[in-house]
Amino acid sequence: MVNTKVDLLGITLDNPVIPASGTFGFGYEFAELYDINCLGTFSFKGTTRESRFGNPTPRIAECTAGMINAVGLQNPGVDAVINEELPKLKKVFHKPVMANVSGFSVEDYAYTCALLDREEQVGWLEVNVSCPNVHGGGMSFGTEPDAAAEVTRAVKAVTTKPVIIKLSPNVKDIAAIAKACERAGADGISLINTLLGMRIDLKTGRPVIANTMGGFSGPAIFPVALRMVYQVSKAVGIPVVGMGGVSCAEDVIEMMMAGASAVEVGAANLVDPYASKKIVEALPAAMEKYGINDLNDIIGKAH
Amino acid sequence: MVNTKVDLLGITLDNPVIPASGTFGFGYEFAELYDINCLGTFSFKGTTRESRFGNPTPRIAECTAGMINAVGLQNPGVDAVINEELPKLKKVFHKPVMANVSGFSVEDYAYTCALLDREEQVGWLEVNVSCPNVHGGGMSFGTEPDAAAEVTRAVKAVTTKPVIIKLSPNVKDIAAIAKACERAGADGISLINTLLGMRIDLKTGRPVIANTMGGFSGPAIFPVALRMVYQVSKAVGIPVVGMGGVSCAEDVIEMMMAGASAVEVGAANLVDPYASKKIVEALPAAMEKYGINDLNDIIGKAH
Amino acid sequence: MKQTILTVTENAPLTSSVYRMRLRGDIGANRPGQFAEVSLPGLFLRRPISVCCAEGDTLTLIYKVVGRGTELMTRLPIGEKLDVLTCLGNGYDLEASAEKPLLVGGGVGVPPLYYLAKELINKGKSVSVVLGFNTRDEIFYENEFASLGCRVTVTTADGSCGIKGFVTDALPEDADYFYACGPLPMLKALYRAADIPGEMSFEERMGCGFGACMGCSMMTRSGAKRVCKDGPVFKKEALLW
Amino acid sequence: MKQTILTVTENAPLTSSVYRMRLRGDIGANRPGQFAEVSLPGLFLRRPISVCCAEGDTLTLIYKVVGRGTELMTRLPIGEKLDVLTCLGNGYDLEASAEKPLLVGGGVGVPPLYYLAKELINKGKSVSVVLGFNTRDEIFYENEFASLGCRVTVTTADGSCGIKGFVTDALPEDADYFYACGPLPMLKALYRAADIPGEMSFEERMGCGFGACMGCSMMTRSGAKRVCKDGPVFKKEALLW
């Protein structure tokens, strides 16, 4: 019997497989299909202070081995998440959940995280610093070490649970940003969010996505994600959650060898609703195939 | 009859299809297979001041819809290129060729470009600023606006032919770098070079590439390349040559709609030696399908 | 929602660009107005196609060739196995109509109305159908609706067959409720023209098709709704038009 | 080099992990020691496999299952069409041997030697073959070489069949030239053990397989060479060992 149990910042996961934020809603759509308690945990839809409709449609474009989304953080706002979504989730999911938080100012982040930190079922706060910084001229918080560190400090100051900062890959030196977050008190780093991408409709000559560009993810981005997980996990001393293009158990193993302590699965859930469950189930056989008895043995093996 | 002729910095190309540097050698291997004069032009293998063996092997890794290479600029050095490769090329290729140049110092670039600028068959200099800057701590010239501009100025000072600066995509704000090159006198911009990527061999837990990481290219990167071509062509007033994942005539059209005046084809040539020829041949029918009479009408149509 | 592997048993053109595909297997319990998401070899996202009919172990889809995915579909041979999600979306509200439902379809908005007509007739209702096409050669399924026992009117924009004009030029007077599917301009025109209550089916680019990604949201009177899960059918009074 | 579409006519295991695939079509004029690059559905790079035999319109490849591509190959049915580049690389120098060539192969280095043996015997040479495997169950093609008229010696690392040990433990005394193919440690041991001239075939991860990308370079006494185009066969004296 192989061991798939891993520790993520003091909480034991039955396995390292975590559906990624924005691809698993608040768990329901999937709980209707299978018992989602088979997952390590999952990261719920990016939650903001106020409710948001998000961007105009079309918000989705197809790509070779991937997709672009420009959902724009549609969510009911933190109060509705706490009062409506989490109570419903509790009935179908009996493990700590990862709360994914976004914001457009440092205060937004702190406000939303402080509220979610008090929720019993929240195990970790995953702070997505890929949003545009409204006060800082629209550049994303996650593309500047100082801005990312500022968000980290503000969130850490008002929370007690482990804070994982989720980084954007659209930067020159992601390890520098990770290190700034670590110094500012982050308990973990997760990466990567989507790559900025674009498609054009040949029939009209116009961008497919109403907002022109969007976030590119899926199997196509795996080599970039793997490289960044490797770079960041070598640069920091805190746990790293890896993601980007993961679609099978082998990808989970490769991400862990690159340095991930746990692995998120995003777009794969959208094209195969059972993808995360299948990965959990395939993991032991894949481990055996490569002679791995305990996943903890391979974290960062490629370093 | 549709028109596929486009102008690239004063030289008319029969069509905008250009095999990309590093995937077409110095033309021979392909001239044995078909008459390469059907191409718009091609960009020859990145040439440096001195000859280079490049990186240790393995230098190649497979990815979903793409590949990683870490060839490391293997080439015979500028003197051998001028004395041996170009005379041989002249016999099989009767159009101006694009001379791709790399260097590890500003002086390297200027030296090599000055020599190639004097060669009759060279139509354009494509200056690849993705190499590590040996004197500047190993960061690539192409990731800093100032360094890219410095290379541009140095090359422009010693050359008479159009200078196209080829940019790296591994940056936060590629338009800012393009603008710095434009201000420094660049006649055109080409992009994108490869994305930094990585793979790990599950059997050993070690990186597949001897040098750990390498350049990721192929259809998987197309949405990122398209986005950057769009951003750069909106930001600058000089022509843009687009590339990254192009593998069919539709991709050429999409790149041009994003703002490219001509389009390079890289990894596709490696998996199908006839890829560039097939794209040239398929272009008129694809244009007709989308009601395009003249490719010049669609350049930047999505802006 | 049901994930299932189905076998192509028919895949043939009805017009120059519209094909009918029949798929056999464990198709689940599909309601009229629901749709399927078909996974196609080599393409990342699934393609949403309305259920044109679902009987026993056979699912009928009618699709128009508009891009890479639907072009690829035309080349799938009999016997090919496809990974399909079925029973997606809310479907039409069969109870909403009193006695005289009116079904209005335009182009490839016609297919889902066939299954709907069938079920409404099974319920003993007197069904009128107005089908709008651009031109004679694009017409399909006129006879199939007639065979079910519907009163069928066809309109063509160029007048090459039936009434010249749009569906709104041919709406019967006596209907008590409408069900519609078709291009957005048709839906909008119908919304303005019809003084009876009704509901219509919408399209949007989809990431998942089952409510997980928020890719397909639409703003309604009762807030943001997902076309794939809360729709694709929305009641007239929910629309912000 | 030739790009061609070939049809699978045979694809069956020779041992638990080694398969033989026969492909039919316009295969081009392949020399012994050359290789093919097989394009596989869904995978980006082609897979290089040595020509085990090329006769008339039939190309024989023998491959070992080691990863995704070769696993996928085992599932290709008879009749499947594959895009293949053939006639790649320099091949063995058939003129280099005087009268008594020695062919040394290890594991899946054995296949290219079969075609070589055949051609050398056609030239009237007296061919000795030493085939090295790990264990009895992995042995293949021993009889095929014997049927050609070769003098065949088999070694197994565990002694379960033939001579216990490595190919270097079973080299005949009378050979005047060697041709080798096999894993790097075998080639290195042979290089040290053999006092006759010879040549050996190398492997490297390839981007293109026809000389365009410089992905497969190897440093030799006469400078950097491409394993795919200047090799895969290099003369003993060219090696920097």
Ligand SMILES: Cc1cc2nc3c(=O)[nH]c(=O)nc-3n(C[C@H](O)[C@H](O)[C@H](O)COP(=O)(O)OP(=O)(O)OC[C@H]3O[C@@H](n4cnc5c(N)ncnc54)[C@H](O)[C@@H]3O)c2cc1C
């Ligand atoms: C609920 C629903 C039911 C539908 N029912 C039918 C039907 O019964 N018959 C029929 O012919 N068509 C139907 N469509 C439209 C059909 O989904 C598209 O024509 C099809 O996806 C186009 O795919 P493609 O690869 O050929 O086109 P491409 O333009 O190459 O597709 C690129 C991407 O855009 C998406 N896309 C393109 N057009 C549409 C569209 N109109 N709606 C949603 N996504 C689109 C594709 O799914 C794909 O992800 C329906 C759409 C929806 C949302």
Ligand SMILES: Cc1cc2nc3c(=O)[nH]c(=O)nc-3n(C[C@H](O)[C@H](O)[C@H](O)COP(=O)(O)OP(=O)(O)OC[C@H]3O[C@@H](n4cnc5c(N)ncnc54)[C@H](O)[C@@H]3O)c2cc1C
């Ligand atoms: C000139 C030449 C001739 C060969 N002849 C044979 C033969 O006759 N029979 C046989 O069984 N094998 C042969 N090989 C090895 C064969 O190419 C690999 O075993 C095969 O590519 C593995 O593919 P995979 O997808 O199963 O493995 P994976 O490890 O999944 O492949 C991943 C990538 O690495 C490459 N790769 C992996 N191993 C090798 C290797 N040893 N050499 C080159 N590339 C590799 C693959 O081509 C692919 O691009 C030859 C290799 C070369 C270079």
Ligand SMILES: Cc1cc2nc3c(=O)[nH]c(=O)nc-3n(C[C@H](O)[C@H](O)[C@H](O)COP(=O)(O)O)c2cc1C
């Ligand atoms: C439709 C969609 C919505 C997403 N929404 C969020 C979000 O709300 N918050 C967030 O941190 N990441 C979001 N992401 C990013 C994913 O969590 C993940 O980082 C990214 O998609 C890379 O993983 P993948 O390649 O497996 O999809 C979203 C991704 C997709 C595809």
Ligand SMILES: Cc1cc2nc3c(=O)[nH]c(=O)nc-3n(C[C@H](O)[C@H](O)[C@H](O)COP(=O)(O)O)c2cc1C
């Ligand atoms: C094997 C290989 C070698 C390359 N060598 C060079 C080079 O010498 N100089 C250069 O500017 N770009 C080089 N490139 C980058 C390509 O020219 C191109 O920018 C990149 O591969 C993206 O295009 P693609 O996705 O079509 O491959 C190389 C790419 C590959 C795959």
Ligand code: FES
């Ligand atoms: S398409 Fe994903 S929620 Fe509707």
Ligand code: FES
């Ligand atoms: S594999 Fe491309 S040059 Fe050898």
